[in-house]
Amino acid sequence: MSKRTIPSKQRGAAKAAKPNMQSMMAQVQQMQQEMEAAQAQLAQETVSASSGGGMVTVVVTGDLRVKSVTIAPEAVDPEDVEMLADMVTAAVNEALRAAQELAGSRMGGATEGLDLGGLGGLGLPGL
Secondary structure, eight states: OOOOOOOHHHHHHHHHTSOOHHHHHHHHHHHHHHHHHHHHHHHHOEEEEEETTTTEEEEEETTSOEEEEEEOGGGOOTTOHHHHHHHHHHHHHHHHHHHHHHHHHHHHHTTTTOOOTTGGGGOOTTO
16 A cells, blocks of 8 residues: 655645635724724714605614604594504604615625635624
8 A cells, every 4th residue: 555645736725725814803803993984974874764655754874773753744633543653664664674775785895805714604794
């Protein structure tokens, strides 16, 4: 029986496949700073949604805080309070959906272009 040896080119390729931890840490820190900046910006941005033909309007910040709910006087019908509640619910849900979409687009940008050495398999959002 003869021993098989691995050619030096293949051994070098195996070493090169290991991720550079210092470089990865720098990229993670950069991503963290960009995400924090994006979160701060999201808190200042707003989206709005309306329902009932504009009778109910809701404004939500990019960090998912309801800033205001505006109800037109003609939307208030003492005989049909349930309809008003449905319009408010629909407007809030649509505004929150739009805010989440905005946050997704801003936060996704914070991780674009980063090469984290195959860490995408860790199940971390954006990696």
